[in-house]
Amino acid sequence: MIRDHVIALFExxxxxxxxxxxxxxxxxxxTVEPPRDPKHGDFAVNAAMVLAKPAQKPPRELAQALVEVVREIDAAGDVASMEVAGPGFVNVRLAPDLWYRALGEVERQGAAFGRTSVxxxxxxxxxxxxxNPTxxxxxxxxxxxxxGDGVARLLQWSGHEVTREYYVNDYGAQVQTLARSVHLRYQQLLGRAVEMPPKSYPGEYVIDVARALKEEHGARFLDAPEADWLALFRDRAVAHVLELIRGDLAVLDITFDVWSSEKALYASGDVERFLAQLEAKGLVYVGKLPPPKSKKGAPPPPPQPDExxxxxxxxxxxxxxxxxxxxVDRPVKKSDGTPTYFCADIAYHWQKRQxxxxxxxxxxxxxxxxVPRLQAALQALxxxxxDLHVVLIQMVNLTRGGEAVKMSKRAxxxxxxxxxxxxxxxDATRFLFFTRRADAQLDFDLELAKQQTLDNPVFYVQYGHARLAxxxxxxxxxxLPPPAFDLAAARALVLPEEQDLLRRIVSFPDVLAGAAVAYEPHRVAYWLHETIAAFHAYYTGGKKSGERVIGPDPVKTAARLYLCSALKQALANGLSALGVSAPERMESRDLAEE
Known part of the structure; x- marks a missing residue:
């Protein structure tokens, strides 16, 4: 990564x-980051500002001294210029050949371009x-x-050893409600007129489970006490729903390495061992929850049991x-001695952290x-x-041409x-989920997602890849010979638009690594969209100005074809990092194939 080269020089x-x-x-x-305005250089370094307090010197004075030392050690001449700016930033402009040589890495690394060892x-x-498997x-x-899959993929691209894990809540009240819903459908299938209560599960999948149990056991559980059938109906319903969930995930090419069961967590004794750890450390006591807080001037609300x-x-x-x-302090055992859901959850995180x-x-x-109580539990142990980072996901508003879509026939x-x-x-489903930050509400328009026009974000990026192909x-x-990197030819990439694309391509590994450590896959989607927009502008502008990719000048043509090849590879790798395909051919009502 070219940014690493700058970091190493300053270190x-x-x-x-x-x-x-x-x-x-x-x-x-x-920090070493590109400045907001490219006119200020390739990178802005704040080392002098960080150093100012321990050195007890003005940051601009330190910045100037730091510039002098960097010049002394830059024997290769990789830095073209440096200037002190603002409160003490060092704006660095690298020698053009450093960028050109970095562009050659795309050819060398191919499908691995963008992978790092961060x-x-x-x-x-x-x-x-x-x-919940309901x-x-x-x-x-x-x-x-x-x-989650995007985060896991990016962490793998940045060299982490990743385990994808699904925690199955198959122990508490909700799966018991599912079991009772199945039993009600079981009764109906056996000819009994019963009503489904408001909090039951109404989907067709519940009937499917009830039908299988009826075929297997007949009327055996029709009038049996709940204790005789609850565990069986729960386990069969959970198993059926988990198969549905696996199928739902499979259509998005999402799989898990580990399926952890809450029920198994109890059966293994991990919950009790976790409680013993807390007790041994003096971190639990018997007491009461504080009363609920009231609004200023209002009487305290009556105490209500939680879920x-x-x-x-x-x-x-x-x-x-x-x-x-x-x-506040959190309950880990109820008054009857049974663990709370929170207890099982922090026991699970304790087990994961090991x-x-x-x-x-x-x-x-x-x-x-x-989140704070989970982090508190880890710190207490x-x-x-x-060690725990939480990515929060906001709601999705599903629309069709601006109208809300609410009901499902199947679920x-x-x-x-x-x-x-x-x-x-x-592809459209995955990419559209990345078009906003995870913690921002998302509008997902079904009609837009199907359009083969440049208004559709995923089509726009995929079409850019196909256009390059x-x-x-x-x-x-x-x-013409296949594109290959040649430093002498690459020096012909002097147009501002070419320099912008070159820097975007070379910065791609930094983009992926930054997105990985921030757990923000939407950054890659933004890079893809902005980069292909820059290419479309370059390509259409070149056709108008006469600066075509394939033109009369063989050196420029070779350089531009390699630029296109490198960009195509970076786009393909970026789409791959998000789990989205990179088609070689596409059609559009907006653009004809070149």
Whole structure:
């Protein structure tokens, strides 16, 4: 990565200056980023500003001294110019040949271009989806699934050892409600008139499970007490729904390495071992929850049990999470001695942290308040709370031509993910989920997703790749040699638009690495969209000005064909990192094939 080259130069300069006693050794990191305005150079370095406090010197004075040391150690002449700007930034402009040589890396690395070793040797567990196994996946689950898969892919591209994990909530009240829903349908299939209560699960899949149980057991459980059939109906329903979920994920090419079961977590004794750890450390006590807070001037609200039936009047076993940054202490055991859902959840994270150095959870935005207590639990057990990073997913508004789409024929509730993918395709579904930050609400228009026009973001990027493929085919048909990097020819890429594309391509590994460590795959989608927009402008502008890719000048033609080839490879790799295909041929009502 060319940015790494700049970092290395400044690190050497800082080390030399510290060895000479010109300033103290810099313990913290500094940033090397492209400036907002390209006129200010290729990179802006804030090392002098970071160094100013420990050195007790003005940052601009340090910046000027740092520039002098960098010039001394830059024997290869890779830096064309440097200037001190603003409060103490060093704006760096690199020698053109450094950029040209970096462009040659695309040919050398091919499909691996963009892969880095930023996370080499670091194990990461990415847990995502983890939808309750009570029905097929809806489009909101799909955004979680695609985002989590995008995070996992980018972490792999940056050298991390990644485990994809799905946590199956197959133990609590919701799967029992599913089992009772199946039993009600079972009764109906046996001729009994029963009503489905409001909180039951109404989808066709519930009837499918009930029908299979009826065929297998007849009327055996029609009037049997709940204790005789609840576990069987629950396990069969959960198994059936998990198969539906696996199928829903498969249409988006999403798979998991590990399916962790909450029920198995209890059966293995991990929950009890976790509680024993807390007790041994003196981190639990018996007490009551604090009363609910009231608004200023209003009487306190009456105590209400939470979703687990826990009330402020109960004697509970509480975890001292407030000592580790949480708002209040949290219950880990109910008054009857049974563990809470939170207890199982933090036991699961404790178990995960023993298998990996870093944990990533992809959760719905409604779980935002849950994050501090999970981090508190890890910190209480001797880990760094930063070992857990949470990506929050906002809602998806599904529309068709601006009108809201709500109901699903198959799931019986909101629109299922499978229905969306079957209508618009996996590529469009995946890419559109990346067109906004995960924590921003997303409008997903089914009609736009199907359009083969440049208004459709995924079509726009894929068509750019196909357009580049078309240019390279035409060059081959004209008898031109296959594009290959040649430094002398590359120096012919002097147009501002060519220099912009060149820098975009060379920066691609930095983009992927930055997106990976920030857990933000949407950055790659933005890069793809902005880069192909820059290419379309370059290509159409060149046709108008006479600066065509394939022109009369053989040197310029060779350089531009290689630029197109390198860009095509970078686009393909970027799409691959998001799990989206890169077609070689496409048709559009907006553009004819070149």
């Amino acid at each position: 050497k300069a800082l080390a030399r200056g510290a060895a000479e006693g010109r300033w103290p050794a810099l313990a913290g990191g500094f 996370g080499k040797g670091k194990k990461v567990i990415v847990e995502y989806v983890s939808a 029905g097929p996946m809806h489009v909101g689950h799909g955004r979680n699934a695609v985002t 687990e039936g826990v009330s402020v009047s109960d004697d509970l076993t509480l975890f001292r999470s407030s000592q580790f940054g949480d708002e 298998r990996a150095e870093a944990l990533v959870d992809v959760l719905g935005a409604d779980h935002g308040g849950y 001797g880990y760094d709370r930063k 019986g509730t909101v629109v299922s993910l499978r229905e969306v993918v079957e209508e618009v395709g996996a 078309s240019i390279l085919r035409k060059a081959a048909e004209a008898g």
